[in-house]
Amino acid sequence: MALNPQIVALRTYLRDTIRTLIAAQDATEDIEVFRRLGHQIREMEHRSMMLGRLEFAAASDALSKKLEPIAAGQAELDAAVEDMQKFGRLLQTMAKFLGMVDKLIDTLT
Numbered sequence: 001m002a003l004n005p006q007i008v009a010l011r012t013y014l015r016d017t018i019r020t021l022i023a024a025q026d027a028t029e030d031i032e033v034f035r036r037l038g039h040q041i042r043e044m045e046h047r048s049m050m051l052g053r054l055e056f057a058a059a060s061d062a063l064s065k066k067l068e069p070i071a072a073g074q075a076e077l078d079a080a081v082e083d084m085q086k087f088g089r090l091l092q093t094m095a096k097f098l099g100m101v102d103k104l105i106d107t108l109t
Contacts, residue, residue, distance in 0.1 A: 004057050006067050010101070011055065013074060014048040020081055033087060040094050047101045054108045066104050073097040 018041055025037040057063065077097045080090040 001056050001058070003055050004059050004063075006059065006063065007051055007055050007057055010067070010070060010104075011048055011051040014044050014051070014101075017077065017081065018044050018048070024081075024084055036087070036091060040091065043094075043098055047098055047105070050105050051101070054105065057108045063104075063108075066107060070097070070100045070104065073100055 021037050021041050021044070025034055025041070028034050028037070073093075073096065077093050080086065080093040084090065
C-alpha cells in the first residue's frame with residue numbers, strides 16, 4: 001500500500017507550522033505568550049504523530065471531502081500565524097483547525 005499524499009501533505013504542513021511556532025516562542029519575551037505557544041506546539045505535535053500512523057490510509061472521495069475544510073483552515077491559520085499581534089485570534093483559529101484534524105483522525109481510526 002502506498003502513502004496517502006493528502007495525509008502526508010497535512011502532516012508536513014503541521015510540522016512546518018510547528019517550526020514557525022517554535023521560532024515565535026524563541027523570539028518572545030512574554031512568558032504568557034511563551035507558555036501558550038508551547039501548549040499549541042504540543043497539540044500540533046500530537047496531531048502530527050497521530051497522522052503519522054495514518055499515512056497509509058486509502059485515498060477516497062470521502063477522505064478528500066473531509067480534507068476540504070482543513071485546506072481552507074490552513075489559509076486562515078497561516079494568516080493568524082503571520083499576525084502574532086492578534087495572539088488570541090491565533091489560538092482560537094488553531095483550536096478550530098486542530099478540531100478539524102481531530103475529526104479526520106477519528107474517521108480514519
